[in-house]
Amino acid sequence: xxxxxxxxxxxxxxxxxxxxxxxxxxxxxxxxxxxxxxxxxxxxxxxxxxxxxxxxxxxxxxxxxxxxxxxxxxxxxxxxxxxxxxxxxxxxxxxxxxxxxxxxxxxxxxxxxxxxxxxxxxxxxxxxxxxxxxxxxxxxxxxxxxxxxxxxxxxxxxxxxxxxxxxxxxxxxxxxxxxxxxxxxxxxxxxxxxxxxxxxxxxxxxxxxxxxxxxxxxxxxxxxxxxxxxxxxxxxxxxxxxxxxxxxxxxxxxxxxxxxxxxxxxxxxxxxxxxxxxxxxxxxxxxxxxxxxxxxxxxxxxxxxxxxxxxxxxxxxxxxxxxxxxxxxxxxxxxxxxxxx
Amino acid sequence: xxxxxxxxxxxxxxxxxxxxxxxxxxxxxxxxxxxxxxxxxxxxxxxxxxxxxxxxxxxxxxxxxxxxxxxxxxxxxxxxxxxxxxxxxxxxxxxxxxxxxxxxxxxxxxxxxxxxxxxxxxxxxxxxxxxxxxxxxxxxxxxxxxxxxxxxxxxxxxxxxxxxxxxxxxxxxxxxxxxxxxxxxxxxxxxxxxxxxxxxxxxxxxxxxxxxxxxxxxxxxxxxxxxxxxxxxxxxxxxxxxxxxxxxxxxxxxxxxxxxxxxxxxxxxxxxxxxxxxxxxxxxxxxxxxxxxxxxxxxxxxxxxxxxxxxxxxxxxxxxxxxxxxxxxxxxxxxxxxxxxxxxxxxxxxxxx
Numbered sequence: 131x132x133x134x135x136x137x138x139x140x141x142x143x144x145x146x147x148x149x150x151x152x153x154x155x156x157x158x159x160x161x162x163x164x165x166x167x168x169x170x171x172x173x174x175x176x177x178x179x180x181x182x183x184x185x186x187x188x189x190x191x192x193x194x195x196x197x198x199x200x201x202x203x204x205x206x207x208x209x210x211x212x213x214x215x216x217x218x219x220x221x222x223x224x225x226x227x228x229x230x231x232x233x234x235x236x237x238x239x240x241x242x243x244x245x246x247x248x249x250x251x252x253x254x255x256x257x258x259x260x261x262x263x264x265x266x267x268x269x270x271x272x273x274x275x276x277x278x279x280x281x282x283x284x285x286x287x288x289x290x291x292x293x294x295x296x297x298x299x300x301x302x303x304x305x306x307x308x309x310x311x312x313x314x315x316x317x318x319x320x321x322x323x324x325x326x327x328x329x330x331x332x333x334x335x336x337x338x339x340x341x342x343x344x345x346x347x348x349x350x351x352x353x354x355x356x357x358x359x360x361x362x363x364x365x366x367x368x369x370x371x372x373x374x375x376x377x378x379x380x381x382x383x384x385x386x387x388x389x390x391x392x393x394x395x396x397x398x399x400x401x402x403x404x405x406x407x408x409x410x411x412x413x414x415x416x417x418x419x420x421x422x423x424x425x426x427x428x429x430x431x432x433x434x435x436x437x438x439x440x441x442x443x444x445x446x447x448x449x450x451x452x453x454x455x456x457x458x459x460x461x462x463x464x465x466x467x468x469x470x471x
Numbered sequence: 472x473x474x475x476x477x478x479x480x481x482x483x484x485x486x487x488x489x490x491x492x493x494x495x496x497x498x499x500x501x502x503x504x505x506x507x508x509x510x511x512x513x514x515x516x517x518x519x520x521x522x523x524x525x526x527x528x529x530x531x532x533x534x535x536x537x538x539x540x541x542x543x544x545x546x547x548x549x550x551x552x553x554x555x556x557x558x559x560x561x562x563x564x565x566x567x568x569x570x571x572x573x574x575x576x577x578x579x580x581x582x583x584x585x586x587x588x589x590x591x592x593x594x595x596x597x598x599x600x601x602x603x604x605x606x607x608x609x610x611x612x613x614x615x616x617x618x619x620x621x622x623x624x625x626x627x628x629x630x631x632x633x634x635x636x637x638x639x640x641x642x643x644x645x646x647x648x649x650x651x652x653x654x655x656x657x658x659x660x661x662x663x664x665x666x667x668x669x670x671x672x673x674x675x676x677x678x679x680x681x682x683x684x685x686x687x688x689x690x691x692x693x694x695x696x697x698x699x700x701x702x703x704x705x706x707x708x709x710x711x712x713x714x715x716x717x718x719x720x721x722x723x724x725x726x727x728x729x730x731x732x733x734x735x736x737x738x739x740x741x742x743x744x745x746x747x748x749x750x751x752x753x754x755x756x757x758x759x760x761x762x763x764x765x766x767x768x769x770x771x772x773x774x775x776x777x778x779x780x781x782x783x784x785x786x787x788x789x790x791x792x793x794x795x796x797x798x799x800x801x802x803x804x805x806x807x808x809x810x811x812x813x814x815x816x817x818x819x820x821x822x823x824x
Contacts (some may be wrong), residue, residue: 132776166627167483167619167622167623167626168626170623172624174623175627175632177636178632178636179635181639182636182639183635184634204666218518238665290764290767291760291764293763293767294711294715294759294760294763294764294767295718295756295759295760295763296715296718296722296756296760297719298718298719298722298735298737298738299738299756299759299760302738302742302745302756303756304754305745306745306746306749310746349764411724412630412631412634412721413719413722416723427631427634427814428634428723431634431638431725437668439635442631443627443631443632447626447627448633450625450626451626453627
């Protein structure tokens with residue numbers, strides 16, 4: 131994950147020239163810059179994807195007999211046009227009646243697939259985000275307040291390991307321990323090992339828990355380290371000493387005065403992490419057989435489903451850009467020293 | 472081109488510094504000031520985790536390199552009669568579903584992962600450094616082009632594009648490494664750009680320019696040595712990132728393809744039997760974690776050692792001071808309730824030490 135926080139921000143100490151108008155102008159300018167950038171990116175991705183993914187690969191062997199199917203696929207994806215012109219055909223069809231096209235791997239219109247799968251992804255992503263945000267916040271405050279204590283060392287080591295752990299190892303371990311071994315050892319099965327059954331709310335909760343927890347842990351490992359150092363820096367500032375000297379309770383000092391500043395870098399990390407979660411986690415979803423965007427993407431890639439692939443790329447691209455913007459704006463709003471410029 | 476004038480000015484500079492040192496000696500600074508390299512080395516070797524990481528990495532490479540030579544099994548030797556064995560004296564990590572020795576496969580796979588990590592990190596670093604230096608040094612149009620290029624790459628959803636291209640080019644180590652490098656150079660480009668921007672306005676660059684040094688001389692003689700530290704840190708941390716990414720792609724079946732094996736494919740091969748035989752999943756998984764942990768420790772140590780703002784090996788000193796303070800507080804606490812309050816209000820200043 132790349133943090134693109136400070137690139138568009140100018141650090142200027144100002145008094146009060148942040149107003150709604152400046153914010154609006156800033157957002158407008160950023161959107162105006164982002165749109166062409168996104169279009170260029172989509173063009174390049176389309177060229178790249180159609181150069182590497184061949185929807186006709188299954189047809190070459192049977193060619194004289196299945197000429198008809200071969201031709202229809204050629205026509206659907208405009209495969210006979212030049213590869214550098216093909217994106218334009220795609221973009222043109224976006225704005226004509228076809229919309230996002232038809233997904234050959236799922237057998238539904240792409241728009242419909244994106245809607246249902248996107249909703250499934252969000253069902254896991256939102257709890258994972260909330261859990262990760264709350265725990266990373268608590269952990270960073272704890273570690274910063276008790277620097278070099280046993281607990282601090284313990285959580286630091288854990289986050290180092292979590293940081294080095296690939297998502298598939300974590301997801302597999304969690305799946306085996308909580309999904310399978312608990313039943314073997316104790317005869318209870320508190321969680322399902324994936325697959326959306328979704329008969330009622332409780333079943334759904336049992337489905338969601340394990341994928342959401344494994345996604346949350348990955349976020350916590352990185353965010354809590356970051357939050358710890360940010361909180362430490364804040365707690366050592368003079369105004370915190372002033373607050374203590376005034377006789378404020380420790381709780382007020384930490385949770386009201388320090389947290390407000392210590393939180394700023396974390397908020398931007400959260401915004402970026404949330405966009406990554408919403409675009410679907412390829413690994414975790416496929417391990418837990420969760421029918422979200424990530425799993426659908428793997429299927430589309432395996433079946434050379436060009437329209438669905440492009441839709442997913444566009445979806446995640448837009449999410450990345452939008453949440454980058456949100457992160458930058460939040461950073462500016464939360465920290466008065468930073469002027470959006 | 473080094474003109475005579477420039478050489479003169481350099482020797483002058485050296486003379487001046489030696490003179491200054493001499494004066495400092497006379498004035499009673501008994502200790503000789505240490506060079507940056509000495510300080511960095513001191514800080515690095517004072518950084519326990521970095522040493523652990525470095526030694527661990529050497530041990531891992533040695534194990535992966537020498538282990539298969541000591542083993543009597545071949546990387547691709549099938550022996551279906553001995554399939555799915557547990558760890559034993561003969562097969563250290565057991566065997567897989569077609570009877571191949573898993574220790575040899577893990578070692579080869581680990582080496583393969585490390586090789587891809589190294590190639591990708593080096594390519595990404597060279598590209599990123601070149602672009603970043605270009606943007607920072609020349610500014611203007613170049614800066615615009617590079618910055619927008621960076622933004623463009625960041626707009627593209629990384630894992631998705633990686634999957635698409637790795638699926639196509641992942642069969643060879645070089646191909647997979649290049650695909651990974653193509654997306655990972657942006658961070659270094661940004662770091663280098665920032666460092667170059669801040670350095671190029673400093674007086675010694677101006678002096679070099681005034682002395683008639685060419686752009687390339689300034690870049691390679693004056694700028695590069697100053698950004699080597701930042702680059703070294705980024706390379707190390709990047710290797711860890713690449714190894715995780717590579718193993719993830721290979722796990723999904725999109726990266727390394729058979730007959731080659733990487734730690735990711737070994738996990739993928741074993742994941743079907745994870746309920747009955749979790750060890751086969753855990754061994755390659757643990758090796759990934761170990762490699763990345765060591766690499767990250769090394770990177771952290773390098774970062775602390777090469778940070779020009781840091782002084783001495785202060786991390787351990789600060790810790791000792793903290794321990795002393797804690798001890799003092801405890802003793803104060805024993806003396807009576809009146810002192811406890813004092814100790815408590817003092818906590819903020821303890822945090823500062």
